[in-house]
Amino acid sequence: MEKYSSIDAGVIPVDIIRLYLGVDVLPGRVWASGKAHQHIAQKHEADYPIVFHSLKKVVEHPDYIGWDPGDEAGHRHENFYLIKAIFRDDLPEGIFMPSNASYVLIAIALAPDAKGRYRVKSGYRVTEAKIKNRLRTIPSRLHKIARS
Numbered sequence: 483m484e485k486y487s488s489i490d491a492g493v494i495p496v497d498i499i500r501l502y503l504g505v506d507v508l509p510g511r512v513w514a515s516g517k518a519h520q521h522i523a524q525k526h527e528a529d530y531p532i533v534f535h536s537l538k539k540v541v542e543h544p545d546y547i548g549w550d551p552g553d554e555a556g557h558r559h560e561n562f563y564l565i566k567a568i569f570r571d572d573l574p575e576g577i578f579m580p581s582n583a584s585y586v587l588i589a590i591a592l593a594p595d596a597k598g599r600y601r602v603k604s605g606y607r608v609t610e611a612k613i614k615n616r617l618r619t620i621p622s623r624l625h626k627i628a629r630s
Contacts, residue, residue: 486519491588492538494600495547495564502547502625503562510594512541514602526606531577532568533586533605540566540588540605546613548624550589561603563589565613585613 491512499507514522514537523530544564565587570579589603616624 486516486523488516489514489519489534489537489602491602492541494590495542495544498544498547498627499562502627503549503559505559505592507592507600508594508598510598510600512590512602513599514605518602518604522602522605526604529586529605529607532573532579532584532607533588535573535577536566536568536586537588537602537605539568539572540564540586541590544627545585546624546626548616559592561589561591563587565608585610 491514494507494510494512496507496509499505522533526533541564544566546565548563548565549559550561550563565585567583568579568586569583570581573579585608586605587608588605591601591603594600613624617626
């Protein structure tokens with residue numbers, strides 16, 4: 483069985499989380515544990531090379547932020563996600579992307595672990611149509627990040 487290493491996915495975007503989700507989080511780093519790394523590699527195999535290469539970029543410079551749609555209204559929010567457009571030209575040679583651009587979603591636990599790290603739960607590609615649908619149908623749960 484292949485061993486998957488943990489991955490430093492960058493600094494959690496505290497200001498973006500506070501502004502768009504209204505949650506006060508402590509500064510810290512985002513980590514993909516070996517188990518999360520394995521989950522992405524095996525469950526989202528076709529997306530894995532793009533997600534793995536883009537992880538830090540998505541975490542530190544997201545285009546969208548939202549609540550995990552699995553968190554039903556009335557329940558405590560446990561996970562949020564960050565989405566970023568990734569372009570074929572940004573990827574190293576040898577990583578196949580079926581279109582010129584793709585959106586990568588990284589799901590992250592809202593509460594830090596015992597070491598103060600925020601844990602990646604999953605990562606995969608989503609379509610622009612899915613993003614637009616979420617913006618239209620559940621606008622309070624997904625936000626486009628304004629850049630100044």
